Amino acid sequence: MITTNCPIPFSDSDCVLLAHGGGGRMTHQLISSIFYPAFRKSLLEQDHGGCVIGVVPKGVHIAPDSRCRARRFRDFRT
Numbered sequence: 001m002i003t004t005n006c007p008i009p010f011s012d013s014d015c016v017l018l019a020h021g022g023g024g025r026m027t028h029q030l031i032s033s034i035f036y037p038a039f040r041k042s043l044l045e046q047d048h049g050g051c052v053i054g055v056v057p058k059g060v061h062i063a064p065d066s067r068c069r070a071r072r073f074r075d076f077r078t
Contacts, residue, residue: 019026036045 016030017026
């Protein structure tokens with residue numbers, strides 16, 4: 001029998017587990033249990049999903065799922 005649900009495995013494990021779905025709960029658990037204690041930094045503990053570059057007064061926000069594309073300009077000289 002084929003089912004379409006894919007349960008997220010919630011477990012304490014000594015291994016890094018890969019899973020999909022659940023809104024990144026396993027990733028958050030990994031970061032909060034391993035990386036936060038190892039790298040005690042107030043910026044890291046803000047739990048922000050990206051970074052802010054303070055070049056301009058309000059800053060530029062970059063998220064890890066951002067993508068850059070080359071701008072396409074039309075040539076109106078022809």
